[in-house]
Amino acid sequence: MAKELWKGNEAVAEAAIRAGCRCYFGYPITPQSEIPEYMALHMADTGGVFLQSESEIAAINMVYGASGAGARVMTSSSSPGISLKQEGISYMCGAELPAVIVNVMRGGPGLGTIQPAQGDYFQATRGGGNGDYRLIVLAPATIQEVVDLMQEAFDLADQYRIPVMMLLDGMIGQMMEPVEWTHTPASDLPGKTWATTGTEGKRPPNIINSLFIDPDACNRHNQHLEEKYKKIIENEIKYSINDLVDAEILFVAYGTPSRLARAAARLLGEEGIKAGVFRPISVWPYPYDALREAASQDSVQAVVTVEMSTGQMVDDVRIGVNGVKPVSFIGQAGGVIPSPREVADAAKKALGR
Amino acid sequence: MAYNEILISGFGGQGVMAIGLTLAEAGMSEGMNVSWLPSYGPEMRGGTANCGVVIADSEIISPIVLEPSELIAMNLPSLDKFEPHVKKGGTIFVNESIIQRKVQRGDVRAIYVPSMEIASGIGNMRVANMAMLGAFIKATQLLKYDTIIAMLTQLFTGSKAHLVGLNEEALERGAACVD
Numbered sequence: 048m049a050k051e052l053w054k055g056n057e058a059v060a061e062a063a064i065r066a067g068c069r070c071y072f073g074y075p076i077t078p079q080s081e082i083p084e085y086m087a088l089h090m091a092d093t094g095g096v097f098l099q100s101e102s103e104i105a106a107i108n109m110v111y112g113a114s115g116a117g118a119r120v121m122t123s124s125s126s127p128g129i130s131l132k133q134e135g136i137s138y139m140c141g142a143e144l145p146a147v148i149v150n151v152m153r154g155g156p157g158l159g160t161i162q163p164a165q166g167d168y169f170q171a172t173r174g175g176g177n178g179d180y181r182l183i184v185l186a187p188a189t190i191q192e193v194v195d196l197m198q199e200a201f202d203l204a205d206q207y208r209i210p211v212m213m214l215l216d217g218m219i220g221q222m223m224e225p226v227e228w229t230h231t232p233a234s235d236l237p238g239k240t241w242a243t244t245g246t247e248g249k250r251p252p253n254i255i256n257s258l259f260i261d262p263d264a265c266n267r268h269n270q271h272l273e274e275k276y277k278k279i280i281e282n283e284i285k286y287s288i289n290d291l292v293d294a295e296i297l298f299v300a301y302g303t304p305s306r307l308a309r310a311a312a313r314l315l316g317e318e319g320i321k322a323g324v325f326r327p328i329s330v331w332p333y334p335y336d337a338l339r340e341a342a343s344q345d346s347v348q349a350v351v352t353v354e355m356s357t358g359q360m361v362d363d364v365r366i367g368v369n370g371v372k373p374v375s376f377i378g379q380a381g382g383v384i385p386s387p388r389e390v391a392d393a394a395k396k397a398l399g400r
Numbered sequence: 401m402a403y404n405e406i407l408i409s410g411f412g413g414q415g416v417m418a419i420g421l422t423l424a425e426a427g428m429s430e431g432m433n434v435s436w437l438p439s440y441g442p443e444m445r446g447g448t449a450n451c452g453v454v455i456a457d458s459e460i461i462s463p464i465v466l467e468p469s470e471l472i473a474m475n476l477p478s479l480d481k482f483e484p485h486v487k488k489g490g491t492i493f494v495n496e497s498i499i500q501r502k503v504q505r506g507d508v509r510a511i512y513v514p515s516m517e518i519a520s521g522i523g524n525m526r527v528a529n530m531a532m533l534g535a536f537i538k539a540t541q542l543l544k545y546d547t548i549i550a551m552l553t554q555l556f557t558g559s560k561a562h563l564v565g566l567n568e569e570a571l572e573r574g575a576a577c578v579d
Contacts, residue, residue: 052421052428052436222463223421223436225428310462386466 107135137176141257162382410474534574
């Protein structure tokens with residue numbers, strides 16, 4: 048199939064529609080407003096619902112309602128807006144409701160800036176809402192990968208009855224790259240027998256709820272969720288590795304910085320230093336074991352984490368590497384993007400050169 | 401092996417993003433890998449705008465253009481800001497109509513295009529950016545002239561079909577600025 052030039056945000060929206068998403072609720076915010084804009088233009092053609100809500104909080108609760116009624120539903124926002132959705136996300140995890148939530152990250156904290164950043168990693172992977180919960184978090188690095196992962200995100204959400212977050216940064220949202228639309232066969236998913244679709248007098252009512260007043264019942268619910276999270280860890284870890292052969296430096300980066308790291312690896316190569324790039328694609332569940340295995344390779348002398356933040360994922364890198372090699376960090380925050388030269392210099396410093 | 405990192409910069413409204421998009425579309429239709437990355441800000445018309453385009457026959461590693469092999473400077477602030485970052489041996493295309501100074505570096509090629517005079521000569525100010533594009537295509541030989549014409553023919557149909565000729569004229573007059 049021919050390649051088409053797509054803007055990241057618009058590709059997100061088109062991929063969602065192609066994945067069968069039929070409800071979108073959201074509120075505009077830079078740098079992701081092309082997502083609701085595209086949905087407003089095209090969702091009606093599919094017989095679906097586009098609704099610009101009065102706030103991000105309203106949007107996530109509409110997502111809760113539509114998901115409870117069995118719809119394929121999504122919302123999108125950028126950092127400050129995603130903060131507002133955290134209560135709803137916690138409730139959805141508690142009530143085991145599938146949905147896709149797209150965060151096109153910008154600089155923070157607070158209102159921050161509209162430029163790209165990755166300062167929401169802790170919030171995405173540790174949870175910005177209350178309680179013991181997890182959600183699947185996927186972090187693509189190219190527009191093609193955005194498109195490919197959107198379909199999968201909806202399927203994973205339904206398969207595990209869990210919200211899935213697509214964690215992008217403003218650069219991926221705003222840039223354009225060629226996309227090849229490939230037909231993805233629908234996954235073999237179980238029917239949503241739990242959804243509140245009306246009993247028609249034929250079955251007992253389904254109840255969707257995150258309230259378990261009795262502590263034993265609430266504990267049992269938490270243990271049940273924990274079992275589910277363990278299955279996800281077992282089956283849904285995704286990552287990619289480039290140029291690991293003989294690598295002295297192992298860069299670890301997700302999303303846009305993984306591309307900066309590869310550019311830095313190229314610069315290092317010109318100076319005779321071999322560098323590989325380990326890129327988590329699922330940042331929850333995190334590929335701890337695969338990272339440790341890569342870092343354990345004899346040639347690797349130092350692990351360098353690259354982020355558009357002041358250092359968040361580096362915590363997971365340390366957990367993964369678990370002391371087998373030294374871990375260092377290079378990053379910029381607030382919309383500033385570290386240059387490949389800076390990243391290469393950080394690697395040389397880590398090697399003591 | 402082609403790995404061109406192009407930076408196009410100017411005021412909002414000068415067609416900066418459109419030049420970049422045209423380059424990216426043309427590169428893609430010639431089977432190359434491309435990326436287009438706009439700088440985005442709160443400004444609309446009149447603010448500064450730039451976009452980076454990478455066109456390569458190998459995988460595009462990073463879409464961010466920090467050291468361009470080609471710079472298309474549509475206004476003076478853009479030339480001032482980005483001239484020092486152009487790669488040695490690179491090319492700077494200067495919109496001579498509103499940039500009064502010359503390129504100061506001796507290790508890059510400089511091409512001067514009076515884009516607005518060309519556009520007013522053709523009778524449509526909106527084709528000024530096409531004059532810059534014409535110079536770019538002639539100087540770099542990165543893309544085929546016919547690819548651009550085919551794109552214009554697809555873009556302008558029906559009542560807008562006459563615009564193909566105007567744009568073609570602008571491309572040619574821009575190309576004529578290249579020795």
